[in-house]
Amino acid sequence: MTSASTAELVERTRAGDRGALARLLSLIETGGADAVDAVARLYPHTGSAWTIGVTGAPGAGKSTLTDRLIARLRRDGEEVGVLAVDPSSPLTGGAILGDRVRMQAHATDPGVFIRSMATRGHQGGLALATPQAVRVLDAAGKPWVIIETVGVGQVEVDVAGAADTTVVVVTPGWGDAIQANKAGLLEVADVLVVNKADRAGLDETVRDLRNMLEWSGSSSDWTPPIVETVATEGRGVDELWDAVTAHRAHLERDGDVATRRTARLRDELRGLVGARLGQRAASLCEGARFDELVDRVAARSVDPHAAVDALLRSDGAQP
């Protein structure tokens, strides 16, 4: 694909062409020069979308809740883009779709755009690709973008935590709140949801969450509200939506939106620099020059650190 057609894809995406939007997202997911070019073209047209991260343990009902949030947004006539991100395995692509049958009911709604993203290429690639994919939906004019993560791990917390409003979903049951705390989920939560609130153990879980929020002694002047939902029946979804919009209003009132977004950009640039230098490390460690150095270290004519110094000097930068 030439640069010219990337430019065309960006223009068509901005004009509301769903096919172009889908192709741009594929391009971003694949990475490479075209993805970089696309982001450069998209970037000036971004910054309007409000992003909502939805994370929590598997089986907490994140997909069903996301589906209900989509319906809630559509009731107000709001358009929405959804990214379902699974960093855990490239093999679960099929499973994601299977889990998302319900959500796909919105797929024929022109006001909704849903996309699953699974791991491609190297580790951490998805954490770097997700903000770019959000920018595509943002530039396409979606005022709301929901980023739902599948699975639990640091990457999921990072991905879903990198939203304007992060919703953390737990279910009633001994230890669930504690697990969420251990996984660092409570730290990134702007809104807490206890889904499947018709199950036993609701009160204990709510109490646990409240205690842990108090103990955490956050310096922020926003205390995450705890919302009880039964997503399968739609119970509590309006309250969840009210909590999300209250959080947005809070950030906008206090002028914290820019601060939070700049902090996220800072993390993103750090990630990009790390990835670029990681690529450089990989390319330094291949080829005849590297083989020769390994042989010299093996022969003990140079020690490992001195060999690495020599290699980095050959790169033209200070070791």
Add this chain to the structure above:
Amino acid sequence: MTSASTAELVERTRAGDRGALARLLSLIETGGADAVDAVARLYPHTGSAWTIGVTGAPGAGKSTLTDRLIARLRRDGEEVGVLAVDPSSPLTGGAILGDRVRMQAHATDPGVFIRSMATRGHQGGLALATPQAVRVLDAAGKPWVIIETVGVGQVEVDVAGAADTTVVVVTPGWGDAIQANKAGLLEVADVLVVNKADRAGLDETVRDLRNMLEWSGSSSDWTPPIVETVATEGRGVDELWDAVTAHRAHLERDGDVATRRTARLRDELRGLVGARLGQRAASLCEGARFDELVDRVAARSVDPHAAVDALLRSDGAQP
């Protein structure tokens, strides 16, 4: 500590001074310029020790087996250095010592040197520090170095797999062999041990291991023997020792020792280059210049990738 005293420590370590050896290991664990200097001084005097990695799931009895291997070596009058490596947490230092009461019985034996190493500093630091610590014991004249890993994870597999002979320990029980296979342990195993062989499920576990070894279709002409042990009673330890020495004889006969060691050096240099460029990434992403770039990206006057290009150009190397 000045360079001069590092030189002195190296000389005293080579002369058999245990205090100097302990201080050198601390210095290696801490890292920094003194550690680099120490490795440069030690390196010409290394290459004689045979390293044995011992890994497997928690509770498999690795410490007890290691203790038995030490006793077996001492019976032949052989000196041995032991590194107990725990990459999982900096907090488990105390627990390691607790688990090692039995092994510490050898601590008063001048022919044995045991050292626990826990995580210090940055991620992956232990995987890089371990080969340097092995070199200290090697230069100190220990003909055998046992590297025992505590916990299970990629770092443990990497650390214990980076030995001349890698011993993987499992216990009887449904799924244990399968777990070891999933964790990539069978791939690095030169010798397989089914410890606690007096427990139910021994035959199935041995059969599972044998099947998985066959399926793996390794191109190597060495098939890992499966040794049954009851470490607490010392049963099977002589057979384990015979398997380790048979593996050594096999490698030495076929001239594969140098090939394997060079492959490990290659991995080590890759790791060192990655760590150095990771440090460079961290230092690029701090300070006024970085802050200014973040602000410009936030203002959308430059896109994230272009900002990273600018930052890497400022580093003096090709982006």
